[in-house]
Amino acid sequence: MVSAPHEAMHRIFQHDPGLFSRVSRFLGVDIPAPVKATALPTDLTEANPVERRVDTLLRLETADQGPYLLAVEAQGKKHPDKPASWAYYTAYLWTKYRLPTALLVVCQDHATAKWAQQPVSCGPPQLPTLTVQPLVAGPHNMPVITAPEEARADLVLASLAAITHAAEPGVDAILKALSTALRDAPEDIAKPLVEFTAQGLAKRPAKNLWRNLVAVDLSFYKSYLAEEVRAEVRAEVQAEVRAEVQAEVRNEASAESRAEDILLILEQRGLDIPEDVRSRITHCTDPELLRRWLARAVTVPRAEEVFGDA
Structure with missing residues (x-):
């Protein structure tokens, strides 16, 4: 089963195909901005049963x-079989569509990115035949966008920056800049980027910060993420109210029990308990005051003196 970060790392390019040309300048190449983009079927299965x-x-x-083809692969960790798969993808696509094929691998950690960008040849050293060396976008080369103005200039790139830096110390600053920039964006633009970013962060600690930023900075914005946070806040408030009510009930029960103890001691000592004294004791809800009265009830000569009034 694919993970949420895996989906976010490549689907963001479906959302904005022009993102690749803007990302390319950070990868050391200059790719022209597309004038047209078409999403193609991703299934490269042939007649054999291998999908x-x-x-x-x-x-x-x-x-x-x-025209050219862009294959985007999200890679969460090193996998020895992947270079062969990438070689198959590019060769198959080139053969099928007869178009130049570019391969972009998106990573979220330095080790995987370093591994992915190493050239791999399918032939012996002296006969490389077919060599695969994808472009790699990751925390090592994606920009750290911490200024709201910079994030506002390219919201999709800022979202990708947050996704690729999800495990990096600087991700908090990127998320704060992105959430600030999204305040001014129309909901149809903000909505997919909020979700892409949330998916890319997955279960990392930064996910909690993003959820809170969405709930506060984008309080006008309705999404499953914002509603999830608001629901949790409501649940926390309700839990606090329930706890307070339960504490009050326990205090009332404790006060009632202590009042009964005071009256029982006075009665067992054979003291007369006037009605005003009985009423004052039974209606008292202060646990500390009842504790002092209970201590006096053991020694006072008259029930009226249990209160210790001057």
């Missing part, structure tokens, strides 16, 4: 260089 499926596949068209 092969790329995460995201886009057909991008540029004004100067013509």
Whole structure:
């Protein structure tokens, strides 16, 4: 089963196909912005029973260089079989569509990113035949966007920056900048980015910060994430109210029991208990005051003196 971060790392490119050209400058290449983009089927299975499926596949068209294919793979950890799969993807797509094929691998940790960008050849050293070396986007080269103005200039890139830095110390600052920038964005723009970011953070500690930011900074915005936080806040408030009520009930029960003890001691000592004394004792709800009266009830010569009034 694929994880939420896995889905966020590649689906964000489906959401905004032009993101690849903006990301490319951080990867050391210059990819023209597309003038047209088409999402293609991701199933690369042939007649044999082995299923092969790329995460995201886009057909991008540029004004100067013509169309090309972009395969986006989300990689959460090192996997020895992946380079062979990537080689298959690119060779198959090139053969099927007869278009130049680019491969982008998106990672969330330095070790996986370093591993993914190493060239892998399918042939012997002296006969490389087919070499796969994908472009890799990860915490090592994606920008750390901490200024709301910078995040506002490219909200999708800021979301990707948060996703790729999900495990990095600087992610909190990125999330705060992104949430601030999203305040001014229309809901149809903010909504998918809020969800992509939440998916990318998954169960990492930063997820709690993002949920709180969405609930507070984007309080106008309705989403499962914001509603989830608000529901938790309501549950916490209700739990606190229940705890207070239960404490009051326990205090009342304790006060009633202590009042009964005071009257019992006075009665057992054979003291006359006037009605005003009995009423004052039974109506008292102060546990500390009742404790003092209980101590005096053992020694006072008259019931009226249990209160210790001057």
